[in-house]
Amino acid sequence: MSATFALRAGLAWNLGNGRLTLYCGLAIVLGWCLLALCAPWVAPFDPLLQNGDLRLAEPSLAHPFGTDNFGRDVLSRVIWGARVDLQMALIGVIFPFLLGTCIGAVSGYVGGWLDNACMRLIDIVLAFPFLVLMLAIMAILGPGLGSFYIAMALVGWVSYARLIRSQILVLKQSDFALAARSLGFSHRRTLFGHLLPNALFGSVVFCMSDAVLVLLNGAAVSYLGLGVQPPTPEWGTMVAEGQSFITSAWWICTFPGLAVVTLAMGFSLLADGVAERLGDRS
């Protein structure tokens, strides 16, 4: 016991660093959320307002991020675009999380043929390249954010299902699961009340890093023209539009690109920070 005591004392030193990661990540993500919420008051211009005289203007005091080929202020478009991208990152994670967790938990707990069937279904979904499957679904459903979310749910649930399933398989064997059954608790209560809360740790961490991937996916899908439709500002579409001007007006795609990178990093740091905090407590 004194050995574990010593190890815990050592961890206390590391915890300081873990908190730093968590706070940095939180600061970045919350910062963007705040910007997105306050867009109507913070953005200096209307993001859709075209100004023919000021097309492809360089960054200046009036337009800190310059203007694009339609004369729209890039800064305002980046700020308004945060709304769309944050929404994509968050909703694009929630649906797969919920669907995957339910399927994985039940599959792992029940076992037998149901588990086998789910595993084979997961294998089938995984056999297709992620983006190909998404684009196929979105092509059927038509472009737009709604179909993006549906496609994400239908394709993205597999990772969560596998994560939860493996945790449930382990927890199923634990003493407190057996205790719950010996006390007459129903299977539903045991699974959802006892096993699932203890199994969620890995998934919650994965959520945060998944947000990064969803963000990038959304940008990619919009870049390909299937996601958000113009003229709605969205970082991916802005990068796509600015591509042809990269040598002459570099600011059009650089700033949205930087926005994607910073938000992605924010989620990543958040994921690491949460992992360390939850990991220490478990």
Added chain:
Amino acid sequence: MTTLLQVKDLQVQFPAAGSGLFNLRQRKVSAVNGASLNLAAGETLGLVGESGCGKSTLARAILQLTPSCGGQVLFDGTDMNPGSPADIARLRRETAMIFQDPYSALNPRQRIGQILAEVLQVQRKVPAAQIPARVGELLELVGLRAELAERRPGSLSGGQCQRVGIARALAVEPRLIVADECVAALDVSIQGQIINLLLELRERMGLALLFITHDLGVVRRLCDRVAVMYLGQIVEEGPVHEVFTAPRHPYTAALIQSIADIDPARRLPQDPLAGEPPSPLNLPSGCAFHPRCRHALPGCGETAPPEHIQGARRHACVHSQLPC
């Protein structure tokens, strides 16, 4: 004393890794191989044996937490193996289990009070309004302060967690408690506290206790009767004092001799029991103990040993008394 629990010839098998080409030939491991025991109301039976003998599996099969493939489990006269859902529900309301590792037996994310309240709620032992009061009573019964209800298992000591496990078992108001190595993970000074608690509860509530352990010293203090298990079978059963002073089965004798006594005058055997229990995958033919038995006869490897019943004692051996 009325018989509360009667186990007759229980068999539990698990599938094992297959053998042969591509592991296609299914093999089965016999964890419990025809075990029988009796437990009267208010009595404490110690179930001893070494690792791999199947004592934990037997306990779980008795409580219908592990499926069995043969034999009877008569709880208060009703056969629970297999039992109808109503019978099993009744079993759940009248029996409870305590586990070896005090921490992993409790949900680490629940507070102590919640753990106990949930049992009371699911089993509808008391009306909802009285649950907090009952939780306080249970904590007091096991010697814990009421404030501990707000803590999580991680912040309690091993002894305290084990008391919570006992409180949870008591919340069911059981007639039978199965304690699976419940003091093995505790320090020796704390073990005594838990054992005293069990003794006290037994007296106050007339509980029947099936105490599974590998520690013969504890059995001698706590139990009325003892059953010795080897490779899935009960090889000897009887009152504790008699079995310890005059064991009849060679394995029981070897176990008793191997106890490391704190009295240095009682030395370890010069020539302790050789070998180790074989794997349940390859059960010896005839008597399971014969490969290690000092008193084995040529026929021991062929036929199963006969059972001798003398009053309250029984044992399964070709010898009716232990040869000197």
Added chain:
Amino acid sequence: MTTPLLQVRGLSVIARAGQRDITLVERLTFDLGEGEILGLVGESGSGKTLACRGLMRLLPAPNLRVEGQAVRLAGHDLLQLDEAGMRRLRGRELGMIFQNPSSHLDPLMRIGEQIAEGIRLHQGASRREARAEAIEVLRQVGIPDPKSRVDNYPHEFSGGMRQRAMIAVALGCNPKVLIADEPTTALDVTVQAQILRLLLELRDRRGLSMILISHDLGVVAQTCDSIAVMYAGRLCEHGAKHEMLARPQHPYSAGLLACHPAAQPEALRMTTIAGQPPLLDDLPPGCRFESRCPQAMPLCRQQLPELLEASPGHRLACHVPLLAGGLS
């Protein structure tokens, strides 16, 4: 009086937590004679395992360090040696075996290889010589048919055999002192009896000195020559086995003895020691056992008792030692 083989003076293991230092083992001092088996007894948190790992300078975490006056073995002061010097000593003079043989044997390496590796390293033997030596050592630890079993992997051995194999790995280099950390705790009682017998035989045949760490007084009573009891990182009492078992003078030693299931068999209730061991970062200024001690006096709360020689060969750290007869 022959000089003891191992002399430990003031060994401390200290953990660094944030800005503070927490002393996990405090100024351990004892001698180990040649061919002597010392039983180091204590409950969880007593620091017995950490003390021995500190002795070998094999501490499990980077924030732990060893301090002390001296640890003398075979003409070296272990505290003064650098890592290279310690490495030459480990295995050759000082061996260690652990509680769970399955996790302390390399699962991917044959048993013979694991034994021979140490022999080759410390004795510079050739492969063939080392292999022959490994077979001999396996025979000495009682593994049947060592010539064929020397090429087995650990998973092909049963629990007791793995423990024997681990003892063989430690013995291969012929150490003078063997530290056995709860070697039989994870074993069945019949196998425990075999392993304890083996350790006694090895002491008789090879003159091996041992430090046997255990929480089980029964194990210690059957094998050891002297017993040292630790509590909350400090040594409470150290004396010859018969003295310690018949007339323990420290209330904790007496309490521990009384708690053993075999003690006082006719009593209706088991004896216990009330309370729990203290947290090591929150130690009282006085005696650490004071809050649980039935004999505590006001002095005990204020002043830490020092380890003093109560009678020849019997040391005690207590202000209120028991007189002959144990706890009243």
